[in-house]
Amino acid sequence: MPDIVPRRRILLASATTLPLLLATAGCRSSSLFAGPDPLAGRPPLGHDVLTLQAVIASEESMINLYRAAINGDSGTTAQSRTLGPLLAQHEQHLAQLRARLIEPAGTPATPSQASRPAASAGGDGSASTGPGRVTTAQLRAAERASAASLVQRLATVEPALAQLFASIAASDATHVTVLAEKGLG
Amino acid sequence: MTASTAVSALQAALAAENAAIFGYGVAGAHLAGNSLAAAEQDWTTHNEARDTLAAMIRQLGAAPAATQAFYQLPFRVHDAASATALAAYLEDGVTRAYLGLVAVSDQQLRRFGALAMQGAAQRAAFWRGSTQAFPGLSTP
Numbered sequence: 001m002p003d004i005v006p007r008r009r010i011l012l013a014s015a016t017t018l019p020l021l022l023a024t025a026g027c028r029s030s031s032l033f034a035g036p037d038p039l040a041g042r043p044p045l046g047h048d049v050l051t052l053q054a055v056i057a058s059e060e061s062m063i064n065l066y067r068a069a070i071n072g073d074s075g076t077t078a079q080s081r082t083l084g085p086l087l088a089q090h091e092q093h094l095a096q097l098r099a100r101l102i103e104p105a106g107t108p109a110t111p112s113q114a115s116r117p118a119a120s121a122g123g124d125g126s127a128s129t130g131p132g133r134v135t136t137a138q139l140r141a142a143e144r145a146s147a148a149s150l151v152q153r154l155a156t157v158e159p160a161l162a163q164l165f166a167s168i169a170a171s172d173a174t175h176v177t178v179l180a181e182k183g184l185g
Numbered sequence: 186m187t188a189s190t191a192v193s194a195l196q197a198a199l200a201a202e203n204a205a206i207f208g209y210g211v212a213g214a215h216l217a218g219n220s221l222a223a224a225e226q227d228w229t230t231h232n233e234a235r236d237t238l239a240a241m242i243r244q245l246g247a248a249p250a251a252t253q254a255f256y257q258l259p260f261r262v263h264d265a266a267s268a269t270a271l272a273a274y275l276e277d278g279v280t281r282a283y284l285g286l287v288a289v290s291d292q293q294l295r296r297f298g299a300l301a302m303q304g305a306a307q308r309a310a311f312w313r314g315s316t317q318a319f320p321g322l323s324t325p
Contacts (some may be wrong), residue, residue, distance in 0.1 A: 089318040096319070147303065154295045159288035166287040166299040167322045170280065173303035174316040 045103070048157050052101045055153065055165065058146060059094045065142055066090060069134035082182050083139070086175050093168045100161065140179045147172040191294055192247045194285040198301070199238040201282035203252040205231040205275040211258065212275075215268035224272060227308055231279070234301065269312050276309035277320075284321035 045053075066087040070080050150169035154162045209228040216224050239249035262271050283305060286298025306320035 086316065089316060092318040151296060151299045154287060154299055155292040162295060163284055163287050163322065164319075166284060166295075166302055167319045169299055170302040170306035170320040171316060171318055174306050174310040174320070177307050177310065178316060 048161055049101065049103060051153055051157055052097060052161070055150065056094065056097045056101065058149065059090060059097055059168075062142055062146060063087065063090050063094060065134055065139060069136070069139060072133055078182075079136075082178065086178065089171055089175070093171065096164060097168075100164065136179050136182070140176055143172045143175045143179065147176070188245055191286075191289045191291055192242060192245050194289050194294070194298075195238055195242050195245070196247075196250050197285050198279075198282040198298070199235060199242065199249055201279045202231050202235040202238060204256050205279050206235060206252075207256045208258065208271055208275040211262050212268035212271045215262060215265055217265070220265065220269065223311065224268075227272065227276075230304070230308075273309050273312035276305045276312060280305040280309060280321040281323075 066083055070083050070087065147169040150165040150172070154165055157165065206228060209224050209231065213221060213224045213228065242249045258271065259274055260267065260270070262268050280302050283298040283301040287295050287302070289295060289298075302321055306317070309320065310316045
């Protein structure tokens, strides 16, 4: 006789033992599933993502600063001719930084994603909003602060991102030189 | 990343500095006035950087790679324009080499490489007459 359990008996066994198995598994779910609970909500953003968001916000402030300098009443043709290419490079920086940012769908808008008014560089290199003329000295200070800030951030990000930050910092450093040589403002 | 990776990145930077020292010697022969003065200053900077890198490599227990007797130039240098282009080319190479240091795990080496990149990018911009969005990166 073949050693085959009749189909009816398997169904019966399933009907009686399955609830028991599920109940047991349910009691021990925390030990069985060590990973993150998918029902616990969105996981916190990683360090690289948070760093990228901060760098993107700074880059956006820099772009607004350049736009204010170019479009301001005091802007001369010579000034625009010098600042235009530098602004274009900052826009390239921003595009690359945004391309590296992968956020979970439905992530609330960060300050970097919101539109911002024109900003001016504060003494600590941070941008503060406010009307008025943007001088080349302010742009220089902002570029210098940006380069220094990016170098500060190198230590804690993954290598490919560190290289992008270092390259952008080097670009910012060349902008400092250009702005100093032109003696605008 | 291991110490050997750091040594490799330092050796690459040293090789770029040695190539720059050789190249500026060629370029300087075709430059005059302020350009020659700038080339001489940059040549001195690269010599100092070479010594710094060699010391760092020794500190990690390795021997600095020896300089080559001759370096193949990327194009013929026969006048001030080609000499200027060579100087920009050399600085681009140095910038790329230091970018390698930024990828090592040692935080001090990362910072050292990033700051060296800034100097090289500034010199490249001087010789080229324009800045770049992503110095050292071919495709960001």
